[in-house]
Amino acid sequence: MKSRILVLSLILTLLLATSSGVANPGGKGDSNRDYTCGGSCHGDPSLSSPSSAIIDVDIPSTVYSSTTAEVSVSISNLDTSDNGLVGIFLLGSKNGNSDHPEDYGWAIIQDPNGGSSNYIEAVSSDNQVTVSWVLLVPDDLGTKEIYVSIQHGSYYNHNNKAFIGETDAIVVNIEPIPENYPTLAEGWTSPEERISGDSSPITIRTVNTESLTVYWRLSGETSSHEATVDMVADQEWEVSLPATLGDTRIEYQIIASMDEFSNQMPWLSIGTSEPYFDGTSLGAKLQSVAFILIILGFMLSLQTWFAPRGVKKSIDHTTVVEESIVSKKTEESTSEPDSDYWSRLIKSDDNPGWLWDPVENEWVADPNLSGGEQ
């Protein structure tokens, strides 16, 4: 009986210890996910509601196999939570498993945030958001379907529900690629980011391409510039894009040409990341103090080295006062040796206020000019 009570108490305690909560109100980050994260909490009808958002998807209805295609997603009439976060899925199906476009032959060359995920999170502005994926079209011919789904919170969301929106199937007709049509090599993806200040070239791999032209522009700019492209191997090109600093994104567009074909691909982008730095706060403080002391020690040594013996500390005048008292008392008795000493000192026009002692080979402050004054 006792043990039963103990077990029941334990179960009750564990049940009470669980906290109610909402599913990741701060987002989960970009990653590869199935529809409604594989039917997890957001898939539960008691935990979700339909979103009021309007989703528009723009993708060419007919594309060539193994070429690039841009999927542009515009979401409007969004009612998000105060952080404005929206999760957007690009899907090949809505089964709850194996929904990734790659499961249907598509390859993501770049997602809207510069990575290669089918689920990304974006921050809405004025209740709307526009993003785009760049995909490599499957080899299989025929029709393929693409879906877009969104999830977000709401400002007035007392039940902590997730708001789900989704599109119907968008049918894309895939036609055979013309012979010798220039395009990107299968498996090539755009670099997500470069280290700040890095101007090393990026490598692009293509197929059926005899010449490659690349234009670049900074994010937000309208005018573009042509980049330098070098062919380093068969169907392998090195493109020199200028280095970027801070959180700048650089966008580039590839135009692959072969005979009469010219394949102008969608704009891709590369972010900028801070270089890896292994400095520590303690190290910075220690190094700073070390520099203070090294400089101080060096400059004081120089001062000591170059200071003439006649120049004394200006603050402590004790010895000066003591010497003047003693000198007054013994003025008469010691006048002869003093006069000998002072008479041998030579005045110098180059060093006014100082006298040269040829016996001791040193400079002495001229007492008539009160220690060096002119």
Add this chain to the structure above:
Amino acid sequence: MYAVTFHHMVVGLAAGSGTLMGICAFLAWLASYISNLKSSKSTLDKASYAASILTLITLPLAMLSGYYSVSDPSGSAILYNKFIFSGIAIGFTLSYIIGRRRFGSDMWNHSALANIQMLSALFGLTAIMILGSIGSKITLGESTLDIFPFWPEFMNSIVINQWISLSLLLIGLTSVIFSFRIVDSSA
């Protein structure tokens, strides 16, 4: 939040006093060679001395407020460089003040000492200018000093091992103590 505001204020004071220190010290040094400046020599010396003391007070305050103005004060090379150049600026400013205290205004009449003092003040000012340039790079992304073709790249920094820093610190401390003892014994 207040650290950022305070940092802006104290950085302005440090830059202003550092500039006054550097320019006045340079003119005081120049007064030994240009007769028109001789009458202002004492004033320039005093102005430079007072400005150097204010610089020495404001620089550590700028470091402290800067430290609390960012989430990771040593997380990047550019911020790490601010520590290093703050140390250099304080080192030269302190050298200038100690030199001025030890030898008084008479030092300007001795060419070697005057040269050392003038260089201390100018190097201190240069370090403060670099600090300002780094600050501008962080906040605005560019600096007026970018016009120089030889301006160093502050996106990188020289990170010394902590034990080597500690050794340098001890070497510096020892040399400071010895320098003081030699000056004391010679005076």
